Amino acid sequence: MTDYYTPGEVARRHGLSLDTLRYYEREGLLAQVERSPAGHRRYRASDVEMLDLVRCLRDTDMPIARLREFAELVRAGDHTIPQRIEVLVEHDAQLTARIAELRRRQEAIRHKIDYYRGVLAENRSDTEEEGR
Amino acid sequence: MTDYYTPGEVARRHGLSLDTLRYYEREGLLAQVERSPAGHRRYRASDVEMLDLVRCLRDTDMPIARLREFAELVRAGDHTIPQRIEVLVEHDAQLTARIAELRRRQEAIRHKIDYYRGVLAENRSDTEEEGR
DNA sequence: CTGAAGGGTGGAGTGCACTCCAGGTCAAGT
DNA sequence: ACTTGACCTGGAGTGCACTCCACCCTTCAG
Incomplete structure (x- = not known):
């Protein structure tokens, strides 16, 4: 039992491909995902939560660009x-x-x-x- | 008063560009549109009707390919x-x-x-x- | 020791639905 | 005679959201 998810797990759970997952990260929809010593991604609960929201908004046709803006707001803090x-x-x-x-x-x-x-x-x- | 519509009229009425109109024709979504002696398109009531349906289906995200299949059925006759x-x-x-x-x-x-x-x-x- | 699984990267490629462009024709108004 | 506006063509270009690829690394079961 670990307190993070592997890329494969996250992809399966959300019905996304690994490529899409990486694409979202590159596009700034997800914050800096942690890495294992080997360089593999480790998704925390907060990443998964954000991804849920991203999926919700994407599935309702919010463009990537708008999602990035939103993600930037999230990263900027509670204010x-x-x-x-x-x-x-x-x-x-x-x-x-x-x-x-x-x-x-x-x-x-x-x-x-x-x-x-x-x-x-x-x-x-x-x-x-x-x-x- | 004429019994056909010009490309400009049709485009305005449907909120489509002339390019899109021609694109739909090229893709086989509309049958052979009539031409004036000068080569300009003349849309008949039946074309406009078909276009209404095309727009309805496109606006509900039917892909062009599927629409083409449908248009082919229409052209094939009542059977x-x-x-x-x-x-x-x-x-x-x-x-x-x-x-x-x-x-x-x-x-x-x-x-x-x-x-x-x-x-x-x-x-x-x-x-x-x-x-x- | 090996090989399969599961990841990593940068960058190119894809599919869809338009959208734009250059260069040309034609009809009507002034 | 000239300009304007609406239209024509074939073909190239665009934007979006992925998706694929080649090649590399590590971990682990047998």
Whole structure:
């Protein structure tokens, strides 16, 4: 039992590739990850926590650049909490808007499906008439 | 008054660039658009209708490749309506799943916001105590 | 002692969906 | 006659987010 996670563990747990994990670190989304004497990464609970948030924001389409800004705020210390809240609140609003848009589009798609089903139903009854 | 739309009109109405419009045509998302004697495109009502659907599907993240397949079904004639329904129904399901995921992530983000607000509230009461 | 597993690096490559550009045509207005 | 604006073409370029590669190192089971 150790108090850190290996790259493989973290990657598996988050469904990310090792390359992506390293990429996120390079891009400044994660702070300086600790290393073992052999140079291997050791992810602490705090890294994993940050990664959870990163994944949450990435999965809701926050661009890497914005995530980096957010990560910089985190690294700058607790006095940036108001700005962090601002970022998250804005993203939350965008998310609400995006969900609403998806719903609207979904409605339209469903109408199209219904329309096509209507066409099929009509063709079917045409065939029945023919058969009479 | 004409019974077709110019590229500029179509682009404005759909919020697409002329380049994107041409790109979609090249990629086979739109059928053979008619041309004026001068070689300029003339979009018919049916093109605009197709474009509405294309936009609907693109805005809900259907990849261009899948859209091309769908467009090919449309061009192949009415006997492909069952397959078209299949495509749309599957996309609808993916959309439902995506919306659910976004909602879940949004919940998590909101929890984080609340957490940060809690930290702020605590700091504020600390300061008050100091001032006493 | 060996070889497989699991990591490390820098840098190049990929896939997607556009987006831009140079150089050209055409129609209409002044 | 000239300019302007809308459009045309083929092809190159862009931005994003990974993803892959070659080559190297260490640890550990058999």
